[in-house]
Amino acid sequence: MDMSKPAIAVIGCGLIGESWSALFLAHGYEVHAWDPDVQVRGRLAERLQRPLAQLATLYPKNTVPGRLRVHDTLAEAVARADLVQENAPERVPLKRALYSEIEGVTPSSAIIASSSSAFTWSQLSTEMHTPGRLITAHPFNPPHLVPLVELYGVDPEALGRADAIYRDIHRETVRLKKEAIGHIANRLASALWREAVHLVAEGIADVTDIDAALVNGPGLRWSVIGAHMVYHLAGGEGGIEHYLDHLGPSQERRWEALGSPRLTQEVCAQLIAGIAEEAAGRSVAELERARDARLIRMIQARRDEV
Amino acid sequence: MDMSKPAIAVIGCGLIGESWSALFLAHGYEVHAWDPDVQVRGRLAERLQRPLAQLATLYPKNTVPGRLRVHDTLAEAVARADLVQENAPERVPLKRALYSEIEGVTPSSAIIASSSSAFTWSQLSTEMHTPGRLITAHPFNPPHLVPLVELYGVDPEALGRADAIYRDIHRETVRLKKEAIGHIANRLASALWREAVHLVAEGIADVTDIDAALVNGPGLRWSVIGAHMVYHLAGGEGGIEHYLDHLGPSQERRWEALGSPRLTQEVCAQLIAGIAEEAAGRSVAELERARDARLIRMIQARRDEV
Numbered sequence: 199m200d201m202s203k204p205a206i207a208v209i210g211c212g213l214i215g216e217s218w219s220a221l222f223l224a225h226g227y228e229v230h231a232w233d234p235d236v237q238v239r240g241r242l243a244e245r246l247q248r249p250l251a252q253l254a255t256l257y258p259k260n261t262v263p264g265r266l267r268v269h270d271t272l273a274e275a276v277a278r279a280d281l282v283q284e285n286a287p288e289r290v291p292l293k294r295a296l297y298s299e300i301e302g303v304t305p306s307s308a309i310i311a312s313s314s315s316a317f318t319w320s321q322l323s324t325e326m327h328t329p330g331r332l333i334t335a336h337p338f339n340p341p342h343l344v345p346l347v348e349l350y351g352v353d354p355e356a357l358g359r360a361d362a363i364y365r366d367i368h369r370e371t372v373r374l375k376k377e378a379i380g381h382i383a384n385r386l387a388s389a390l391w392r393e394a395v396h397l398v399a400e401g402i403a404d405v406t407d408i409d410a411a412l413v414n415g416p417g418l419r420w421s422v423i424g425a426h427m428v429y430h431l432a433g434g435e436g437g438i439e440h441y442l443d444h445l446g447p448s449q450e451r452r453w454e455a456l457g458s459p460r461l462t463q464e465v466c467a468q469l470i471a472g473i474a475e476e477a478a479g480r481s482v483a484e485l486e487r488a489r490d491a492r493l494i495r496m497i498q499a500r501r502d503e504v
Numbered sequence: 505m506d507m508s509k510p511a512i513a514v515i516g517c518g519l520i521g522e523s524w525s526a527l528f529l530a531h532g533y534e535v536h537a538w539d540p541d542v543q544v545r546g547r548l549a550e551r552l553q554r555p556l557a558q559l560a561t562l563y564p565k566n567t568v569p570g571r572l573r574v575h576d577t578l579a580e581a582v583a584r585a586d587l588v589q590e591n592a593p594e595r596v597p598l599k600r601a602l603y604s605e606i607e608g609v610t611p612s613s614a615i616i617a618s619s620s621s622a623f624t625w626s627q628l629s630t631e632m633h634t635p636g637r638l639i640t641a642h643p644f645n646p647p648h649l650v651p652l653v654e655l656y657g658v659d660p661e662a663l664g665r666a667d668a669i670y671r672d673i674h675r676e677t678v679r680l681k682k683e684a685i686g687h688i689a690n691r692l693a694s695a696l697w698r699e700a701v702h703l704v705a706e707g708i709a710d711v712t713d714i715d716a717a718l719v720n721g722p723g724l725r726w727s728v729i730g731a732h733m734v735y736h737l738a739g740g741e742g743g744i745e746h747y748l749d750h751l752g753p754s755q756e757r758r759w760e761a762l763g764s765p766r767l768t769q770e771v772c773a774q775l776i777a778g779i780a781e782e783a784a785g786r787s788v789a790e791l792e793r794a795r796d797a798r799l800i801r802m803i804q805a806r807r808d809e810v
Contacts, residue, residue, distance in 0.1 A: 316754070338720075338721040338722070338725070339738070344720070344721055344724060344725055345720045345721075345724075346716075346717055346720040346721030346724075348717060348721075370716060370720035372709065372713040372714075372716050372717045372720075373709070373713055374708055374709050374713075375707055375708060375709055375710065376706065376707050376708045376709075377708075378703070378706075378708045379758070379761060380758055380761075381717075382703060382708070382709050382713070382714055382717040382718075382721075383717045383718070383721040383722050384758075385699050385703065385758075385762065386696050386699050386700060386714075386717070386718060386722055387722045387731070387734075388699075388755065388758045388759060388762065389695050389696050389698060389699035389759075389762050390692050390695050390696040390722075390731055391731045391732075391734075391735070391755070392695060392759045392762070393691050393692050393694075393695035394692060394730075394731045394732060397684070397688060397691065398732075400682065400684075401681055401682050402680055402681060402682045402683075402684045402688070403678065403679070403680050403681055403682075403688050404681065405732045407678040407679055407680075407688065408678075408688055408692075408730065408731070408732060409729070409730020409731065409732050409733050410652075410676060410678050410730065411652055411654060411678045411687075411688040411689045411692070412688075412689070412692055412726050412730045412731055413726060413727060413728065413729065413730050414644075414650070414651045414652040414676035414678075415644040415650055415651075415652035415654075415688075415689040416644070416689050416692055416693045416696075416726070417723060417725075417726025417727045417728075417730070418650060418651075418652075418726075418727045418799070418802060418803070418806075419644070419650055419723075419795075419799070420718050420719060420722070420723025420724075420726060420727070421719065421723045421724045421726070421727035421802055422719065422723075422795055422798040422799050422802060423715070423719065423791075423795050423798075424700075424714065424715020424716065424718045424719050424723070424782075425693070425696055425697045425700045425714070425715065425718055426697075426700060426704075426711045426714060426715050426775065426778065426779060426782070427715050427779065427782060427783075427791070428693075428697075429697070430779045430783065430788065430791070431788060431791060431792055431795065432645070433788075434788065435788060437779065437783075437788055438775055438776055438779045439772075439776050442767060442772045442775065442776070446767040446772065447767075448622070449694065449697070449767065450766065450767055452685070452686055452690075452691075452694045453694060453695075453698045453764070455685060455686075456691065456694065456695050456698070458759070460756065461748060461752040461753075461755065461756055466745075466748045466752065469732065469744055469748065470744055470745050470748070472732065473732060473733065473736045473743065473744045476730075476732070476733060477733075477736065477743075482736065482737060482739075482740065482741060482743055485729075485733070485736070485737060486737055489725075489728055489729050489737065492728040492729075492806060493724070493725070493728050495805040495806065496724060496727055496728060496802055496805050496806065497724070498805065499801040499802050499804065499805030500724075500798060500801065500802065
């Protein structure tokens with residue numbers, strides 16, 4: 199363990215807390231973990247074995263392991279933290295109460311970072327005495343593999359310190375200039391899924407074919423270049439300016455033709471039947487293992503730049 | 505060249521025709537190419553060098569090269585074709601006229617496959633005597649690297665034969681059950697980009713950060729699993745059924761909160777400025793080379809399954 203690294207508190211040790219713990223440990227950090235459920239925190243060290251093994255594959259040069267300390271109280275876990283990563287269930291009153299408690303027992307310089315997917319900084323910070331210490335730092339599932347962390351906060355100094363820590367553990371951070379429910383990535387994902395559901399609801403294609411089209415088409419391409427940059431390259435020599443001049447109107451027409459499905463019983467039944475066909479007997483755990491193995495290879499391939 | 509392979513005619517030798525030609529040649533097919541522009545067809549062999557070199561990297565086992573024959577007339581190019589891949593500019597009258605001409609001079613068993621992105625089979629087939637021979641076979645840019653081909657047609661036998669040829673050249677085909685403007689992939693891409701433009705228009709994030717969020721988050725994940733399957737895994741043990749029961753309503757609320765931007769002058773100016781920042785001085789050609797190099801590595805990594 200590298201004692202010069204900031205000390206991390208991980209509060210809430212479900213799937214997201216487990217991922218954060220593994221990431222910090224794999225990069226030589228001291229992790230102080232706490233969960234209100236004594237069984238959940240008791241099994242954390244054991245549950246970390248799989249993500250830690252995956253991270254050892256991804257970051258073979260990290261030879262100085264961190265140290266995990268599981269605490270019996272929240273106050274102990276955060277007492278000497280530089281960064282508190284909060285991964286409580288998505289309930290606003292619960293999170294607000296946690297921050298009030300943490301504020302009183304952690305160093306005044308400690309950053310409190312919420313992994314919240316569903317709520318914004320403004321919704322979470324209202325009852326804090328020192329709201330500048332709160333930031334949202336939203337990871338993307340599975341968080342120990344997918345590098346994205348979306349940041350929002352009001353104190354540039356706190357944001358800068360947190361950003362440096364996340365980059366040190368190989369996260370790719372982005373900044374929101376204005377907060378938004380769903381941050382950036384889940385809004386994009388939600389917009390795409392709406393159309394994917396529309397295609398099923400309208401009988402245009404099967405779930406399996408829609409997923410295959412995404413994985414072998416735009417998804418593959420978006421693992422390499424972003425959606426805006428795609429249209430810059432689509433404009434040829436003239437770039438995005440040429441594209442917008444010549445094809446902007448046809449994009450607007452296409453937007454108007456996109457669907458607005460509802461998740462009715464019938465549509466849900468189609469989605470469930472379609473997934474059963476695509477899963478072809480593989481369990482969720484098997485599908486997750488396959489996803490993780492592929493993700494690890496993709497991340498390695500992307501990193502091996504010439 | 506493998507003489508047992510179907511003969512391919514590539515009609516229209518712009519970027520898409522160039523990619524198709526390279527793909528078929530790299531897999532040992534005889535390609536009969538024609539373009540109405542004598543300069544375009546004259547330079548085809550030279551332009552094929554770059555995509556052929558990229559394909560040699562991707563498919564090192566393909567040691568029997570195909571043969572390119574560039575013809576001076578459409579009739580000659582299609583005279584002995586088993587599959588005619590049409591890549592004319594996106595103008596319906598032009599394409600309809602082409603099909604009428606091709607129908608008269610190609611074997612009656614030949615499949616006529618349109619690469620059209622903008623139009624549907626119904627729009628394209630109206631003036632044909634034998635419309636069952638027409639299929640839409642839409643590739644995804646850059647088509648010699650991105651494996652997706654989206655198929656629609658009305659004759660299952662023709663579709664099946666075309667599908668087998670595309671799979672032989674390492675394309676991943678999907679079938680539309682009902683035709684739709686934009687097929688599957690461009691509808692999904694369009695839906696996502698609408699929200700990406702909304703985030704810029706609302707000042708929530710910069711173009712660079714939105715692209716980075718996509719590439720390091722959902723884009724990376726969608727190169728590995730599809731959008732529907734994501735929600736199956738998000739449901740844990742209970743899968744998609746559990747997800748829809750518990751989080752379906754919150755997805756519907758999120759859909760309602762998505763944006764409906766317009767490509768106003770102001771929004772276009774923001775997009776152009778944002779791309780300039782993201783491109784950071786790199787030309788479109790440089791950005792394309794970087795994209796292709798990364799795509800090749802990603803495709804290799806995905807293929808190297810354990």
